[in-house]
Amino acid sequence: MQLRQLTLLSAAGWIAGAGLALAQGQTLTIATVNNADMIIMQRLSPKWEQATGNKLNWVVLEENVLRQRATTDIATKGGQFDIITIGSYEAPIWGKQNWLVTLDNLGADYDYADIIPSVKNGLSYNGKLYAVPFYAESSFTFYRKDLFDQAGIKMPDKPNYDQIAEYAAKLTDKSKEQYGFCQRGKPGWGENMAFIGPMVNAFGGRWFNEKWEPQLTTEPWKNAINYYVKNMREYGPPGATANGHNENRALFATGHCAMWVDATSAAGYIYNPKESQVADKTAFTAAPVQVTSNGSGWFWAWSLGIPASSKKVDAAKSFVKWATSKDYITLVGGEAGWVAAPPGTRKSTYDNPEYQKAAPFAKVVYDAIVNADLTKPTKDPVPYIGIQYVAIPEFQGIGTAVGQQIAAALAGQTTVEQALETAQRSTERTMKQAGYPK
Amino acid sequence: MHPRTREKIILTLAGWLAAGLIFFPIFWMILTSFKTEVEAIATPPKLFFSPTLENYVTVRERADYIHFAINSIVISVGATLLATLIAVPAAYAMAFFPGRRTKDLLLWMLSTKMMPAVGVLIPIYLLFRDAGAIDTRWGLIVVYTLMNLPIVVWMLYTFFKEVPKDILEAGRMDGAKPKQEVWMLLLPLSLPGIASTALLSIILCWNEAFWSLNLTTSEAAPLTTFIASFSAPEGLFWAKLSAASTIAIAPILVFGWMSQRQLVRGLTFGAVK
Numbered sequence: 001m002q003l004r005q006l007t008l009l010s011a012a013g014w015i016a017g018a019g020l021a022l023a024q025g026q027t028l029t030i031a032t033v034n035n036a037d038m039i040i041m042q043r044l045s046p047k048w049e050q051a052t053g054n055k056l057n058w059v060v061l062e063e064n065v066l067r068q069r070a071t072t073d074i075a076t077k078g079g080q081f082d083i084i085t086i087g088s089y090e091a092p093i094w095g096k097q098n099w100l101v102t103l104d105n106l107g108a109d110y111d112y113a114d115i116i117p118s119v120k121n122g123l124s125y126n127g128k129l130y131a132v133p134f135y136a137e138s139s140f141t142f143y144r145k146d147l148f149d150q151a152g153i154k155m156p157d158k159p160n161y162d163q164i165a166e167y168a169a170k171l172t173d174k175s176k177e178q179y180g181f182c183q184r185g186k187p188g189w190g191e192n193m194a195f196i197g198p199m200v201n202a203f204g205g206r207w208f209n210e211k212w213e214p215q216l217t218t219e220p221w222k223n224a225i226n227y228y229v230k231n232m233r234e235y236g237p238p239g240a241t242a243n244g245h246n247e248n249r250a251l252f253a254t255g256h257c258a259m260w261v262d263a264t265s266a267a268g269y270i271y272n273p274k275e276s277q278v279a280d281k282t283a284f285t286a287a288p289v290q291v292t293s294n295g296s297g298w299f300w301a302w303s304l305g306i307p308a309s310s311k312k313v314d315a316a317k318s319f320v321k322w323a324t325s326k327d328y329i330t331l332v333g334g335e336a337g338w339v340a341a342p343p344g345t346r347k348s349t350y351d352n353p354e355y356q357k358a359a360p361f362a363k364v365v366y367d368a369i370v371n372a373d374l375t376k377p378t379k380d381p382v383p384y385i386g387i388q389y390v391a392i393p394e395f396q397g398i399g400t401a402v403g404q405q406i407a408a409a410l411a412g413q414t415t416v417e418q419a420l421e422t423a424q425r426s427t428e429r430t431m432k433q434a435g436y437p438k
Numbered sequence: 439m440h441p442r443t444r445e446k447i448i449l450t451l452a453g454w455l456a457a458g459l460i461f462f463p464i465f466w467m468i469l470t471s472f473k474t475e476v477e478a479i480a481t482p483p484k485l486f487f488s489p490t491l492e493n494y495v496t497v498r499e500r501a502d503y504i505h506f507a508i509n510s511i512v513i514s515v516g517a518t519l520l521a522t523l524i525a526v527p528a529a530y531a532m533a534f535f536p537g538r539r540t541k542d543l544l545l546w547m548l549s550t551k552m553m554p555a556v557g558v559l560i561p562i563y564l565l566f567r568d569a570g571a572i573d574t575r576w577g578l579i580v581v582y583t584l585m586n587l588p589i590v591v592w593m594l595y596t597f598f599k600e601v602p603k604d605i606l607e608a609g610r611m612d613g614a615k616p617k618q619e620v621w622m623l624l625l626p627l628s629l630p631g632i633a634s635t636a637l638l639s640i641i642l643c644w645n646e647a648f649w650s651l652n653l654t655t656s657e658a659a660p661l662t663t664f665i666a667s668f669s670a671p672e673g674l675f676w677a678k679l680s681a682a683s684t685i686a687i688a689p690i691l692v693f694g695w696m697s698q699r700q701l702v703r704g705l706t707f708g709a710v711k
Contacts, residue, residue: 034670060667
């Protein structure tokens with residue numbers, strides 16, 4: 001109780017002290033997604049409203065709908081939104097187009113130095129910060145410690161994909177609906193390709209060479225996709241082409257998976273006994289590597305940006321500053337429990353003993369995010385930034401088309417070689433139409 | 439068994455099967471809305487479980503359902519009234535005073551429905567931005583009117599064609615002017631057809647999601663955007679989404695059920711002479 005009061009007092013004091021009530025009595029429209037962290041932000045936002053006299057109008061949309069809606073509005077300068085939730089994919093692309101207000105000037109008390117450098121870099125273009133991180137994630141390996149112990153296997157700190165396949169074979173027991181290799185199979189640039197992209201990086205592959213020529217038929221891609229299809233078929237759950245993050249998360253939480261490589265942000269959920277049947281049986285280790293560790297774990301940051309078309313920039317800045325501050329994280333820790341604190345954005349969160357206590361996975365997550373270098377995502381040099389994506393506007397279409405081909409190979413509708421050939425041709429076409437190399 | 443009895447049983451079974459197949463997704467959605475999130479995605483699917491109202495409570499806490507529902511009602515009814523107001527004289531002219539190009543005109547009107555909506559998203563968005571129509575009910579009423587007008591004109595044209603010309607001519611002989619002819623003869627005679635057209639238009643407006651998601655933010659957002667807000671990229675959402683969908687379709691489902699007699703009468707209007 002004392003902690004809660006202290007938290008509230010510190011938050012209120014900070015709000016007052018920071019002089020946030022720059023523009024009082026304004027109504028801001030904020031577009032966001034329906035993730036657990038955003039729901040908490042929505043629930044706590046009346047504190048900011050009370051402190052500043054401003055009001056928030058929440059528009060909650062499905063991720064892809066939000067992306068389309070926000071892009072249409074920003075590109076046409078519609079001015080419907082004052083704050084938008086965007087990912088690390090959009091921030092540099094939209095920043096380059098001057099669609100977003102720069103956010104390097106939120107004040108000395110914002111403590112920019114506390115933001116994890118890889119996160120800050122991911123949201124910047126040409127050294128300017130275009131969105132501030134609300135929560136960030138990398139990927140790592142969730143595994144069932146009890147099953148590993150029973151099988152006499154010790155999971156290494158940095159497993160490679162060969163070891164993962166070996167363990168998956170030992171831990172798969174289809175008669176008990178227990179699968180060793182639960183990975184994303186649902187096609188989409190943010191679904192199966194979020195797993196496959198870093199896996200290809202680990203196998204030494206890359207999306208494009210330095211001349212922006214697609215590399216999808218090279219040996220690393222063939223090796224990675226053959227590995228993926230073989231292991232998913234032999235040790236994965238049935239109907240894997242329908243499984244995305246949510247489906248695998250539910251499979252793992254209900255005890256059907258021995259290993260799952262996915263978002264670090266799911267750790268809080270898997271570790272929560274109210275939502276997971278394997279909370280006390282799960283352990284975590286780094287995302288698998290193979291010929292390189294570059295880009296083997298993905299990077300994503302849900303962030304808050306302010307469209308250049310907003311007419312209430314000062315009030316919007318006041319809110320994004322509040323919602324991404326150290327004090328907000330403390331507020332969530334006090335109100336919703338430290339395990340629910342927005343992860344992956346600030347070093348101070350990981351230095352906090354209460355967070356370390358509530359989230360035993362904190363160190364592994366921190367290491368994964370710190371090591372996720374968007375500027376060096378592959379073994380060989382590339383002309384782009386991004387680990388599981390390529391930060392160019394054309395990538396959404398390319399990623400989804402390639403994801404569909406790989407899902408077709410997984411479903412047995414085509415071979416891996418044919419799928420990659422088709423993916424290569426369609427990517428070449430798209431890049432040519434887009435005028436690459438630029 | 440008598441062949442006629444057997445035929446009747448087979449037809450009845452086929453009818454029930456078709457009805458069951460059509461209703462199954464709605465039944466499953468309603469069932470899912472009473473499950474926990476983990477039960478909602480359990481494999482194999484669970485038919486028997488302890489029902490919970492938790493999802494409805496969450497949905498009620500997180501969004502103002504009444505606000506979205508009022509928008510849906512105002513926009514659907516408004517667009518239907520406006521479309522009917524424009525379509526009645528158009529269909530009257532085409533049905534009773536056809537020109538050489540009437541058929542072509544009707545076909546052209548229908549062809550506008552074949553264009554994917556996303557193809558005109560940016561021009562419409564720019565027009566709406568300049569007219570100050572984004573996130574307004576009247577803006578969405580205009581779009582839905584234009585969207586449904588071809589179907590409304592077509593349906594009314596078909597129903598008007600079924601009205602015997604002689605009755606209208608008799609009215610004219612008695613001195614009825616075109617306005618009176620439409621108001622006092624044509625409309626009462628084709629009321630079942632007009633009612634079923636209006637019903638269809640309301641249902642189409644109620645379920646429309648593309649324009650409502652793209653042209654509204656909060657003030658004029660109807661129930662389709664309310665449903666969309668319960669889908670999530672990370673985390674389980676099927677049970678809550680089902681609860682939101684159930685309460686979103688409930689009004690139109692009840693409305694359709696209450697007016698089914700009128701709907702069937704309208705659809706079979708003029709079928710038997």
